[in-house]
Amino acid sequence: MQLVRQKEKFPVKRRRTVCAVLAALMVGAVASGCADGADEGAGGPREPVAGQPGAAAQKGAAAEAKAQRLKREQAARVAAARKWGLAKMPLAAPAPPAVKPRITTREGFEVEGGETLPPVFTTVPTKERIVFLTMDDGAEKDPELLRMMTELKIPYSAFLSDYVVSDDYGYFKDMQARGVTLNNHTLNHRYLPGLSKEDQRREICGEQDKLEKYFGKRPTLFRPPYGNYNGDTLRVAQSCGIKAVPLWAAEAFPDHMEWREWDQDLHPGDIILTHFRGEEDWKGSMADMIRRVMRTVTDKGYAVARLEDYV
Template structure:
């Protein structure tokens, strides 16, 4: 089938989307399509099955004369463009509603091939052990938001990140999450990946190998039961681990042990480098905490993170798309 080569430039308050013949419609923008959990909306997304043939199938024109097919493609792309503009308008309104200084930047499309991960210098490594990382190797100006524990379950946080279309990963400890896994199932439906932070949040090197394995594997089983997916990442409480931790994690199906480069609070960001700036691929840590533990709340923390990330020219991407 001959492709239509014309591109349409779409002006918006915060973006310029180029809708060209090679950039098919993402599933959530196709008629009847559904968005996969945690998949960000991007103008250049081109997932399998969303090229011209999928467009034609979605509007019922397969087998039609070529001029009819071309018209169907043009109409579908026009609808796609309109949905992009409406989605961005909603993000502009959401940024104002949540008190952000600017609309968060959109992350670029994830890499077709995930980068090779190697253990951060100074950390434990070895054959058969999952890599320990504080950042992801990439030259894209993206960082990754991760939220630990699960004691504070603020519904406003879920709404804020959903309305702004900001991806994040939740690392849950059972002892504080178990009273309401329904909250985290909702977070997962809204797009959060769910990962492992142990059962009881104990300092791993103080435990035997068998005890560490129980802490990790039991939480793997719990999250698979409660969320429906078995995690592939484990973050040790306090960032403390030893070789037995990595051995136990690997035996439980863990592929990666992500630590962090920065930690976010409502009143500050603690940087791991002297330049006090984000670097491409940095992992940001924060927590499900409220006013009982912080001088502030999760909305204030997110506002600080999003404002700072945006002002430094970065976008928040989905960690699971890169590791």
Template sequence: MRAVVQNDKNRSWWRRRGTTVRASVAVLTAAALASGCARADDEAPPPLKAPPARALDGYAAKLRADHAALVAAAKRWGLQRTPLRPPPPPAKKPAITTRAGFEVDRHEEQGLPPVFTTVPTRQKVVFLTIDDGAEKDPAFLRMMTDLRIPYTAFLSDYLVSENYGYFRRMQAGGVGLNNHTLNHPYLPDLSYTEQKHEICGMQDVVERRYGKRPLLFRPPYGNYNSDTLRAARDCGIEYVPLWNEEVFVDRWDYREWDRDIHPGDIVLSHFRGEDDWDGRMPDMIRVFLDKVTAKGYAVARLEDYL
């Protein structure tokens, strides 16, 4: 009997001991939670544990590798400087309005798309746009892919129909394919019906070949009238971007008196080669990038700001 009583006493002692231990653990846990696991003397929290630190190191390593690849690509393509990376697209898009002096009669009253040469932004970015589609240089696609330079294309069907696949590869790289009419006519000489055929017809081509109707339209030569903008609106166009500068393989042309680039400027070039220029499209891109990079500008994607 004494053995049984002793065992009962032992069990009773361990039950009381366990309760005390559990209570102490609970008190300590509550204190830690209440203090945010801070130390009593307000010392800094312990350093990051291994998994988050490894993740940060991995991210930093990826950034370094990306930059090294860009530096190497810039050297490979003969650039004077490594192109600057653009900032993230704005969460709130800027309000786009028609540039003063570029309006037509009753522009706003008719709900016509805005005509503009610059996107209102304080960021040091410019937008590269390339027109027509005559030259289809594979080296240009490789260069823009290697350098990760965004741009926007405005296409005319009578030129791109020779090789729709070339521009499909361009689109696969994130390039927006937009409307530059079917046949590149001087639109103000045409009636409203004829202009609508040129614009809506190109909308149909882009949708059929590339899966999406454009929202951007650039009139050939930058010339338009009220009928042009009415036809564009009726074909689903929302914006009519023109340009503030034009770049060639051997020079820049400027719209502004100061002959300089500005934040948000739209830059025009063309799909041209040695038949039209004293050089090829990669030569034009070098002229373009060397200037904008030297002036501290990055190249952003126009559609990201609209």
């Protein structure tokens, strides 16, 4: 009887109206849920909410931020070039290759024996208008050089001899912290072809040990003193971790350039040699030398790239 009385409180017409409203609400909720799920599941963008940028606006903002960053970097490079007395701003090197080029020994630089040895070369195979700057020994420890190269963002590679580095390892640790790779130039800078194989081993592998001890890494690049070597030199170098032997196509001084090639000019991929030397050894400071070499490089339309990105 109780159930009958409750039914009588809601006439048939009213019950139908209530059911229709409830059904409409349920359909709306399901449709809303499905729409939300489709957006989230597909990963597609939703309509932007008022006050938030859409995808196009976000992309435009990112492009504008990048443009502003590049503009600031360009202004900093211009200011650095002016500060360090460069008539022209150094050209920026292109991004390094995804795959390093295959390097072989330059014709005429081979040694006796048919085994595979570290390649000896003066130029890196590339079509880019880039050159590589390298510095040998470590006698001059000019703090101005570190500041100059850092502010100008000019990459370079060091080839160190322990007998002139050992009085200030800290200088070269600072250099390493700035992104410079420290490579092998032997312990005492001796004429290697005049030494026995074991003496060469002490010079080359001994310097590998020193570099690992003080700088935490055994290098893979080696430059023999004076550019002189024989088969034993390359075999010994290979035995203690050396992968390549870069020599040079040009040499830089504060007051002039010297060239290996007959045309007295730069070529894509050329390696430039200079030394850690100061006014006691040549007519000018290391900053003067950088000004000279960068004037030559830039005027000829080349940028300086990082050797280790290609070798």
